Amino acid sequence: MMLLKIDINKWFSWLNLGIKDPSTASAVEVLLQIAVICLIAFLFTFFLRKGITRVIGGMVRRTKTKWDDIFFEERVFQKIFNLIPPIFIDFAFKIVYGKWQHIELFHRFIVAWILVVAGFVIVAVLDAINRIYDSYPIAKDRPIKVFVQVIKIFVISAIIITIVSEFIGESPRNLLVGLGAFAAVLMLIFKDAILGFVAGVQLLANQMVRIGDWIVMPSNNANGTVLEINLYTVKVQNWDMTITTIPTYQLVSASFTNWRGME
Known part of the structure; x- marks a missing residue:
């Protein structure tokens, strides 16, 4: 927590833009801390995803089944890693500013972020399942794309309703x-x-x-x-x-x- 503490007055005095209003300095400090936490989260996710994706890609190419290849081509594994930044940011910010007056509103934005990313993951999984099903002869007579699209609409609608209910408190x-x-x-x-x-x-x-x-x-x-x-x-x-x-x-x-x- 101490590593994330930023002395705003020193920064702006160095720039000859000293902030005299304590509330303004505090607000800028919070914004800078959010920026630092977000930067750490994205950098950590970038290098972790890059390394693990290479490992998963190598494993996928060595297997005989085509299912994992389709999941990899639909970027299901890569999209799962996109859940790391919002979870990390929410956890880190609660440690740094657990008693901040706007922490609840900030948490709601994080929840909305997680739900949107989860929606993209579910859609990618459904697309992969549809591609796997299409590889079988039965798909010519009984395709499931109609049902997959209905499930997508249901998932997207559920995510939108959940996000709205999260913000309005219902x-x-x-x-x-x-x-x-x-x-x-x-x-x-x-x-x-x-x-x-x-x-x-x-x-x-x-x-x-x-x-x-x-x-x-x-x-x-x-x-x-x-x-x-x-x-x-x-x-x-x-x-x-x-x-x-x-x-x-x-x-x-x-x-x-x-x-x-x-x-």
């Missing part, structure tokens, strides 16, 4: 109850996601469309092979190599021709 449960009055607005915001999810489930459950099928949908100028089925759109590569993007729910609400049976 529990997430009470915040959700209060949001009940704005259900209509939320339905409007997530209309495409809800319609896409329902349509995606119907398409996959009834096997109406698979990746690799040749479909014709004149209303959307689509006449080619299905490349991708996700929560919002279905991508079709037409016979002339152009790409047509069709909203997922339109494949349920509108008519189209699937030439799979002619193969």
Whole structure:
């Protein structure tokens, strides 16, 4: 703790910018200490991540399984290391300024930082799982990208609600109850996601469309092979190599021709 104590008056007197107001000097001292703690945290994380990533990379290349390669390519391990700076800063600052009057507000920002980083880690894990699943033949008939995207939306929404509840001092449960009055607005915001999810489930459950099928949908100028089925759109590569993007729910609400049976 003594190492982080900074004599602001000496610093500014050396710069001929002496601060006479004690409150101003104290505020600047706190800001400088935050800067020093952040610098230490980021430098420590940088060198630790660089060293351990090399070790993990070497181990991944020596294994026969492809799962760890995909996790490494999606930078899951690297993103986990991003949790170190906020945790280190929060712990160090509580030691240095445990009785600071704004410590609780500072802690809330740190919690929000941790939640955002955790969200990126979860999204990277979901992307890796989707890539692993796509490497199996069953993924052609039953892709899971729609469900992965729904989980992403749920995770992001949960993180946003938790961050807001942390700052306003309410529990997430009470915040959700209060949001009940704005259900209509939320339905409007997530209309495409809800319609896409329902349509995606119907398409996959009834096997109406698979990746690799040749479909014709004149209303959307689509006449080619299905490349991708996700929560919002279905991508079709037409016979002339152009790409047509069709909203997922339109494949349920509108008519189209699937030439799979002619193969």
